[in-house]
Amino acid sequence: MPLPRFDRLPPERRELILGVARRHFAEHGTEGASYNKIIEAVGVSKTAAYHYFDGREDLLAVVLDGVFERLLGALGPWVPARDEADFRSRFAAGSAALAAHLRDHPEDLALADAAIGRTDGGRWLDWFGALVTDGQRLGVIRTDVDHGLLVSVTAAVVRAADAWALARMTTESLAEAADLPEDEAWAQLWSLLHGLWGGAVGAPAAGAGEDPTDAR
Template identity: 65%
Template sequence: MTPLPRFHRLTAERQEAILAVARAHFAEHGPASASYNKIIEAAGFSKTAAYQYFDGREDLLAAVLGDVLDRLLGVLGPWTPAPDEAGFWARLEAGSHALVAHLHAHPDDLALADAAVGRARDGAWPGWFEAVVADGQRLGFIRTDVDRALLAGATAAVMRAADEWALTALRAAEPQTPESDQVWSLLRGLWGGAAAGGGGRAH
């Protein structure tokens, strides 16, 4: 589902304002519980006008979650082939830190991240992790004896858990960034295998 054509004819600022209001409501009350009527009232238009832009509540939710996913992918940027293993790890670490910083600064995105990712099983989000895995396989340190899509999904799950772990530390009374080496150790264990070149972070 996508917004109706009339929504896309609004100015970019107006589109973002509507999505921001809806994002805040869905984040606060949950995708299943947020009131469509309250959202459109807060966005400044009537229910009749709302149906000029969205087919209904699910259409609006899909637009919000799609926007959240785009924001997360925008933070990560496209994965580009690394020159070597050290460059690979540096790129992955930089992306992870940038995503954690974004989620810390944008709690609405954090609240909706899992729902947004859950609707992107065959899209750009799993594609980003498949590109990561493919690059590591090209460089010879990620196993090739496991289906790439399965390995990419497991990698995404580890990275999502790592993001939540880091954010929990940042929310502590005396925030301290946790040691990322623990995350890379998990990935080395996931990615290693007889078919890989030994696997391990380059220093």
């Protein structure tokens, strides 16, 4: 946690310091970023910096906590769905919002795994836990597999799918990236989860008019 003097700084000054630190950690890694270079880039003396943070690890923790809160904010709270179609819609919206946030905030993307890992699952898995519990209530998700295992694997699949989609956007030509609509990425994610969850769910929204058994 930052020291009291940091909290007393004007909000724009606090954000400047954290923004510079976030950029350094994103560019050089959580292990490789230099505390001295961060301090220099911010324009404060080492003495002043130690009035704000106990040291490098303290600053890193604050940066990662900020990343984590933005990731959760992008997902939004899981609200129990009315039925299977509403479940698909809510999950698609949350997944799309998270992917969009990571696409638009590359520093958060670079630090996302470290931020999530710092919480040991915690509130991140709580979100997916609420999703799985709701899906089981609706008969969308199987109940013959341990709940915690389903939650962990679902979270991992969503994170991997986000990384895959964003990697394709950055490595392919602009024309090819434009030809990868969100519906396609969503369909592939849903297909993976369909199998994971036991095949109880139908096709994704893009194929709503198809027979659910066609997706098997």
